[in-house]
Amino acid sequence: MSEPLRLGIAGLGTVGTGVVKIIQRNKALLKARTGREIVISAVSARSRDKDRGVNLSRYGWEDDPVALAKRDDVDVFVELMGGSDGPAKAATEAAINAGKDVVTANKAMLAIHGQALAEAAEANSRVIRFEAAVAGGIPIVKALTEGLAANQVTRIMGVMNGTCNYILTRMENAKLPYKEVFEEANALGYLEADPTLDVGGIDAGHKLALLAAIAFGTKVNFGAMELEGIERVSIEDIEAAADMGYRIKLLGVAQMTGRGLESRMSPCLVPAESPLGQLENATNMVVVEGDSVGQVVLRGAGAGEGPTASAVMGDVLDIARGIRVSTFGQPAQSLVTAKPAKANSAAPYYLRMHLHDKPGALAKIATVLGESSISIDRMRQYGHADAAAPVLIVTHKTTRDALDRALSGFAATGVLASDPVAIRIETV
Numbered sequence: 001m002s003e004p005l006r007l008g009i010a011g012l013g014t015v016g017t018g019v020v021k022i023i024q025r026n027k028a029l030l031k032a033r034t035g036r037e038i039v040i041s042a043v044s045a046r047s048r049d050k051d052r053g054v055n056l057s058r059y060g061w062e063d064d065p066v067a068l069a070k071r072d073d074v075d076v077f078v079e080l081m082g083g084s085d086g087p088a089k090a091a092t093e094a095a096i097n098a099g100k101d102v103v104t105a106n107k108a109m110l111a112i113h114g115q116a117l118a119e120a121a122e123a124n125s126r127v128i129r130f131e132a133a134v135a136g137g138i139p140i141v142k143a144l145t146e147g148l149a150a151n152q153v154t155r156i157m158g159v160m161n162g163t164c165n166y167i168l169t170r171m172e173n174a175k176l177p178y179k180e181v182f183e184e185a186n187a188l189g190y191l192e193a194d195p196t197l198d199v200g201g202i203d204a205g206h207k208l209a210l211l212a213a214i215a216f217g218t219k220v221n222f223g224a225m226e227l228e229g230i231e232r233v234s235i236e237d238i239e240a241a242a243d244m245g246y247r248i249k250l251l252g253v254a255q256m257t258g259r260g261l262e263s264r265m266s267p268c269l270v271p272a273e274s275p276l277g278q279l280e281n282a283t284n285m286v287v288v289e290g291d292s293v294g295q296v297v298l299r300g301a302g303a304g305e306g307p308t309a310s311a312v313m314g315d316v317l318d319i320a321r322g323i324r325v326s327t328f329g330q331p332a333q334s335l336v337t338a339k340p341a342k343a344n345s346a347a348p349y350y351l352r353m354h355l356h357d358k359p360g361a362l363a364k365i366a367t368v369l370g371e372s373s374i375s376i377d378r379m380r381q382y383g384h385a386d387a388a389a390p391v392l393i394v395t396h397k398t399t400r401d402a403l404d405r406a407l408s409g410f411a412a413t414g415v416l417a418s419d420p421v422a423i424r425i426e427t428v
Contacts, residue, residue, distance in 0.1 A: 002036035005320045006073055008100075010065035010091055011080030012045035015105055015132065017052045018309030019078065024054065030313075034320035041073040069095035076101045076319055078312065084108040096120050096128075103315040105132035105308060111206035111222040114213070115335065118327035128327045129315035134207040135160055135284040137307025138300040139314065144214045144288065145329035151290030153215040157253040157426070161204040162282030162302035163190045164230050164250040169280050172238045172247070178231070190282070200229035201250060201265040208252035211286070212263050214329045216256050217336060221263075224340035228266035237352055237421060240392050241269050244378065246350070247277045251426055253343070260341030268426040269350050275299070276428050287428065346397040347427070348377060353410070353420035354388040361415040362391065368409035374398045388417035394425070 007023075009016055023030065023038055030038045042060030044067075062068040069077045069091045077095035079102060081088045088109050095102050102121065104110070110117065110130055121128045131141045135158070144153070159165050163185060170181045182199065185191055190198075197203045209222040230250050241248050246269040254263040270276045275297050279285050284302030289295050301307035318325075328335060355361040362381070369376060378394040395403075403422060410416055 004037040004039045005034075005316070006039055006041040006075045007078050007316065008042050008044070008068045008071055008074035008076070009040060009078045009080065010044045010068055010087075011082070012043060012050075012052055012056075013080065014305045015308045015312065016043075016045070016080040017054050018305035019080070019312050020054045020056070022309055022313050030317065034317050036320050038316060038320060042068055042071055044068040065091035066094045069100060070098045074100060076103060076316060078316070079104040079106055080312070082106055082108065084112045089113060092117060093120065096124055096126050099124060099126065101126050101319050102128045103132075103312055103319070104128065104130050105312060106130070107133040107203070107206040107210060111209045111220055114210065114220040114327070115332060118332035121327060122332050127319065127324050129318065129325075130210070130327075131315050132308045132311035134210055135286055135298075136162070136300065136302040136304065137310050138284055138286060138298045138302070139311070140211065140286045140288075140298055141214065142314065143296070143298065144211065145325050148288060148290055148293060148296065149329065151292050153288060153290050155253065155255040155289045156208075156211050156215045156286070157251060157428070158284065158286035159249050159276060159279055160207045160252055160284055160286065160302065161198055161201070161250060162284055163198040164201075164204070165279060165284070166190060166282045167199070168230060168233065168238065168248055168250070171233075171235055172242065175235060175239070177235050178233060196229070199231055201227045204250060204252055205265040208254055208263060208265055212254035212261065213335065215254065215288070216261060216338065217330055217334070218261060218338035219335045220328075221261075221338065221340065224261070224263065226264040226266065226343055228264075230267055232421060233267050234421075236390070237350075237423065240352060240380075241350065242272065244380075244392075244394065245272050246270060246425065247272050248423065249276055249279065251276070253426065255345070256338070257341055257345065259344070260339030262341050262343045262345065264343045266424065268424045270426055270428050274428045342400070344399045344401055346399055348397050348425040349395045349403055350423045350425055351393040351395065351420055352390070354390055354417040355415050356417050357387050357389045358415070361389070364413040364415050365391070365393075365410060368413060369393075369395070369406050372402050372406040372409060374402055374406055
């Protein structure tokens with residue numbers, strides 16, 4: 001009979017306690033599915049005395065996660081502390097150097113240090129698995145590294161931050177302004193300690209950087225990603241988008257072009273009837289397009305104790321079964337450095353602006369668009385009670401460079417009552 005697989009779990013927050021619960025609750029099931037027992041040797045957390053709702057008395061305890069990573073009775077180090085550096089990185093490196101496999105939910109650490117950690121793991125004949133780091137319970141990492149591995153991926157995109165999706169759908173459904181919903185989400189505990197990680201697109205950008213590395217065989221390069229959060233999205237934009245058959249989502253898109261790797265995380269309009277358009281609340285969705293499989297859509301809970309702990313355990317069970325896949329789906333040394341490319345593929349854009357209500361104002365805007373080789377698909381002007389007239393324009397496909405020229409040209413017309421808002425309309 002196979003020896004038990006012994007875990008050391010660092011971090012006993014929501015996800016860590018969820019992992020302990022699964023192992024305690026489904027002990028027989030896990031053994032039946034892997035052929036060996038899954039056991040916890042020891043754990044580590046900031047506080048030994050905190051009531052976490054699980055019995056930890058049968059496990060060893062280490063105040064220092066690095067010490068946990070080096071224990072002789074640990075085969076797999078499960079890192080659930082978070083943070084791109086500090087104890088998480090130090091303990092992960094210690095585990096690799098001590099000959100342990102690593103399972104982590106830490107997208108920030110991998111987005112910044114993933115290449116170096118992957119090379120170190122492979123040099124020591126170890127694996128790093130990180131299903132729980134991206135899109136919670138959705139098995140997107142496994143899908144890319146295994147099920148879709150024979151495909152040349154052409155594009156990967158998705159909604160990867162449940163907090164932002166909650167805020168945007170709550171604004172639309174309750175007709176509430178951004179600031180009010182932001183405070184509501186914060187009170188509910190949905191936001192990170194640093195809220196800009198969520199609403200600024202950084203958290204979702206980390207996830208997209210990891211998926212792009214797998215999809216395109218490139219070294220992780222989070223620093224090259226174009227990031228724009230949802231802070232400027234107003235209830236006016238959401239209602240106008242809905243009026244035209246769209247919904248606004250914080251959408252990540254990565255695709256390899258002749259100019260290099262485009263990767264961006266930004267608010268986009270998507271058709272309301274599309275799978276992404278129908279996504280509500282804190283749910284995540286990832287769309288993969290491959291040359292053989294076509295389009296694959298994966299939808300599920302993007303966070304939370306159960307879904308994320310489930311993803312952690314999926315990786316643990318793979319290791320128990322002897323399934324060993326390179327961190328990013330191919331040997332780390334074979335990953336190439338992608339040339340970053342500004343996202344300049346053609347797309348229609350939504351423009352919202354307020355114009356001074358005087359003759360010829362709209363004509364000046366149309367002239368600037370024409371001079372920038374941008375044609376208008378649709379335009380709406382709404383009634384108003386003050387001196388500024390709200391105008392919405394949907395363009396035909398254009399590049400971001402052309403749009404930026406037009407936005408600069410608008411400023412010189414003297415007819416803008418406020419800065420215009422421009423949001424890409426993504427084909428899905």
